[in-house]
Amino acid sequence: MKIVNDLNIRKQADELGVSIWQAPSFLFLLMGIIVVVAMTVVYFASMNYGSPEILIFSEFAVVIIIFTIGTFIIRNVEYMAAANKIKSEFISMASHQLKTPIAELSWASELLISKYKKGLGKKQLDLIGEISKANAHMSRLVGDLLDVARLDRGALLLAQDKINIVNIVKEVHEADLPLATAMGVKVDVIIPGSLPEIIADKRRIKVAIDNLISNAIKYTADGGYVEVRLEKDGDKINFCVKDNGIGIPEKQQDKVFEKFFRSDNSAKYKIEGTGLGLYIVKNYVEQSGGKIWFKSIENVGSSFCFSLPIVNKK
Amino acid sequence: MEKKKKIVIIEDEVILRETLQDFLEKEDFDVDSAADGEAGVEMVMRKNPDLVLLDIILPKKNGYEVITELRENQTTKDVPIILLTNLGSIRDIEKALALGATTYLVKADYQLKEIVEKIKGVLEM
Numbered sequence: 001m002k003i004v005n006d007l008n009i010r011k012q013a014d015e016l017g018v019s020i021w022q023a024p025s026f027l028f029l030l031m032g033i034i035v036v037v038a039m040t041v042v043y044f045a046s047m048n049y050g051s052p053e054i055l056i057f058s059e060f061a062v063v064i065i066i067f068t069i070g071t072f073i074i075r076n077v078e079y080m081a082a083a084n085k086i087k088s089e090f091i092s093m094a095s096h097q098l099k100t101p102i103a104e105l106s107w108a109s110e111l112l113i114s115k116y117k118k119g120l121g122k123k124q125l126d127l128i129g130e131i132s133k134a135n136a137h138m139s140r141l142v143g144d145l146l147d148v149a150r151l152d153r154g155a156l157l158l159a160q161d162k163i164n165i166v167n168i169v170k171e172v173h174e175a176d177l178p179l180a181t182a183m184g185v186k187v188d189v190i191i192p193g194s195l196p197e198i199i200a201d202k203r204r205i206k207v208a209i210d211n212l213i214s215n216a217i218k219y220t221a222d223g224g225y226v227e228v229r230l231e232k233d234g235d236k237i238n239f240c241v242k243d244n245g246i247g248i249p250e251k252q253q254d255k256v257f258e259k260f261f262r263s264d265n266s267a268k269y270k271i272e273g274t275g276l277g278l279y280i281v282k283n284y285v286e287q288s289g290g291k292i293w294f295k296s297i298e299n300v301g302s303s304f305c306f307s308l309p310i311v312n313k314k
Numbered sequence: 315m316e317k318k319k320k321i322v323i324i325e326d327e328v329i330l331r332e333t334l335q336d337f338l339e340k341e342d343f344d345v346d347s348a349a350d351g352e353a354g355v356e357m358v359m360r361k362n363p364d365l366v367l368l369d370i371i372l373p374k375k376n377g378y379e380v381i382t383e384l385r386e387n388q389t390t391k392d393v394p395i396i397l398l399t400n401l402g403s404i405r406d407i408e409k410a411l412a413l414g415a416t417t418y419l420v421k422a423d424y425q426l427k428e429i430v431e432k433i434k435g436v437l438e439m
Contacts, residue, residue: 099400100327103421107333110426115340139422146401157404203402203423 022076031069038062084152091149095142102142105135143207144276148259151283158201158287165205165237165308166195169230172210179214184222185243187213191230195237196310204284205308211277212241212304218271219302220245235310236290242303248296256294257282265298281306319437320363323347324354324380325398326372330421334367337426338433351375355383358390365437366395367429368415370406378413385414394436 013023020026042058109132117125150156173189180187216226220243227242246265248256255261260275285292285306296302321343325331331347338345346361348354352374358366366384370377377397384390394416399406402420410418416436419429433439 096401099422100330103400104327104329104333106422107337107426108329111333111337114426115336143423159404159407203420 016080018076018080022079024073024076027069027073027076031066031073034065034069035062038065088149088152091145095146095149098138098142102135102139106132106139109135140207141274144274144280147204147280147283148276151280156283156287158204158284160199161202162197163200163202163205164195164197165230165239166191166193168202168206169209169228169239172206172213173228176210176213176217180217180226183217183220183224185217185220185224185226187217187226187228189228189230191228192232195230195232198237198308198310200288200308201284205288208281208284208306209239211281212239212306215273215277216241216243216245216302216304218273219243219247219265219269232310233307236307237310238305238307240303240305242301244301247298247300247302249298253296256296257292278304318342318344319365319439320344320346320361321365321367321433322354322358322361322363323367324351324357324372324377325367325369326350327369330398334426334429338430341430343433349373351377351380355380358384358393359387362389363393365433366393367398367433368395369398369400370410371400378410381410381413381415396432396436 009020009023009026009029012025013020016023038058038061042055042062045058046055109128113125113128113132120128147156169189169191173187176187213226213228220226225244227240229238229240229242231238246269248263249265252261252263256263257278259279261279262273262275265271266273282292285308288308290306290308292304292306294302294304321338323331323334323338323345325334325347326349328349331349335345335347346357346363348357350373354366354368354372355375368377368380372380375383381395384393384395395414397407397410397415397418399410399418399420400422402418402423407418417432419432424432
């Protein structure tokens with residue numbers, strides 16, 4: 001099946017957003033055909049003429065043709081790499097520009113609520129609360145995009161904070177409670193009283209934990225159940241989120257951590273998201289020296305886990 | 315009554331500067347602010363504050379230059395400096411910390427009350 005797919009040049013060109021003439025598989029196919037034709041011509045030429053000059057000349061012609069097509073391929077690859085770099089830089093630049101207005105909105109609404117709320121009614125206060133919430137959401141999305149652009153450039157550097165993961169899980173759980181209540185999902189947290197501190201990027205580990213918990217809540221139907229578990233396992237700390245939600249179709253499971261992946265079920269159940277969450281989580285965890293894995297059965301549920309080393313050797 | 319702690323904010327974005335100043339004044343700090351690096355250095359030297367909040371990208375003198383100048387001056391060489399970064403790029407932060415900044419925070423990720431907590435932490439209040 002994969003070979004048939006690879007030979008579907010028009011589809012590949014469409015996917016890459018280039019013309020057929022620029023599709024790598026077309027160029028390789030063309031090169032292959034030319035080599036075969038050229039070899040045949042050389043063979044017959046040497047049979048009929050038998051002169052070394054003709055042979056050398058035709059070999060030379062073949063080399064020139066291959067070299068020309070090869071150059072063309074390299075140019076296209078360079079063109080695509082450059083386009084990808086520009087895209088990534090554009091995302092960085094746009095996100096950077098968005099960060100200032102996000103901070104302005106956030107601070108101005110906080111100042112309004114904390115210092116100038118005299119005379120404001122309940123409705124006004126509610127609306128300011130909505131503005132703050134939407135702004136926090138936007139801030140997260142911009143943060144995700146920035147990190148994706150950094151990952152594309154191989155430029156994501158993680159902070160080395162001393163973190164208390166028990167507290168982070170508690171904070172995230174509290175922050176996700178309104179979502180759970182709204183979705184009618186029960187969330188149980190099973191954590192030990194204390195765990196050793198670990199060295200990792202606090203903000204990003206928090207995002208990773210939040211992505212997994214909020215995903216579990218979003219993908220679990222009304223009346224469902226989510227279990228969050230944190231435990232020490234030798235020289236590692238394991239974090240697991242298990243749900244009895246809609247699960248991921250088996251044929252899509254190998255794509256779960258890909259960038260922009262959205263399961264068919266997310267469209268079917270109209271669950272919002274960018275498809276960046278798990279991609280980011282995987283990269284955060286792995287760059288922190290940890291591992292991530294999951295199990296999922298459609299209509300039964302999923303469990304997503306990661307482990308982080310207690311002593312980060314990275 | 316204990317004397318109010320003095321803070322100088324060096325930040326060019328007017329809304330950020332004014333909201334931060336307003337909030338910190340509400341929290342009982344004595345706050346002054348400057349909109350560029352040059353005026354910022356001058357103000358810190360003159361006011362001799364307990365703490366400086368410093369943006370990186372600034373007109374006239376950038377944040378790194380401000381840190382270097384403050385650290386070279388006898389009166390300001392020990393003043394705590396909290397860096398206000400926009401992107402939270404580790405490279406920028408490491409550079410600033412190496413030059414002598416005390417700590418940092420990413421503006422869009424911090425609420426004003428968290429900034430106050432951070433300030434109080436640095437000032438050991």
